[in-house]
Amino acid sequence: MTRTTIHAAALAAALLAAAPARADEAAQMARGKLLFTTATPACALCHTLKDAGAEGAIGPVLDELQPDAARVARALRDGIGAMPSFRATLSEDDIAALALYVSRASRMK
Numbered sequence: 001m002t003r004t005t006i007h008a009a010a011l012a013a014a015l016l017a018a019a020p021a022r023a024d025e026a027a028q029m030a031r032g033k034l035l036f037t038t039a040t041p042a043c044a045l046c047h048t049l050k051d052a053g054a055e056g057a058i059g060p061v062l063d064e065l066q067p068d069a070a071r072v073a074r075a076l077r078d079g080i081g082a083m084p085s086f087r088a089t090l091s092e093d094d095i096a097a098l099a100l101y102v103s104r105a106s107r108m109k
């Protein structure tokens, strides 16, 4: 194999490896956005998050708080203050999708 062939093969492998990750992330973002307004009780009821069209005013404005994914996941699993735990109603996949979505969407302008 020539050097160029090796590089091309490495590039193709890298692209193949990256594509499913991107698709997976896009699916998680879509799922998180949907759950933001459909979880029981809905996040949107209590939180403002512009990307989700949510204007709840009971909890902190997530566009301002800009929590990272770990912080979102912790609040969802354990509850915090007046916010209930969602451990009983959301799967770990749901929590991961919401954590990714809220951390990213709260940083969108």
Ligand code: HEC
Pocket: 036, 039, 041, 042, 043, 044, 045, 046, 047, 058, 059, 060, 065, 067, 071, 072, 075, 076, 080, 081, 082, 083, 084, 086, 098, 102
């Ligand atoms: C019944 C109202 C209510 C609902 C529903 C609710 N929250 Fe909250 N949330 C709150 C309140 C109140 C706080 C502030 C708690 C505190 O700091 O004492 C909070 C805090 C948070 C925080 C910050 C946690 C931290 O570490 O400071 C995040 C992130 C969050 N909520 C995300 C969500 C998401 C995502 C959902 C939907 C699955 C949701 N919340 C549903 C009321 C709610």
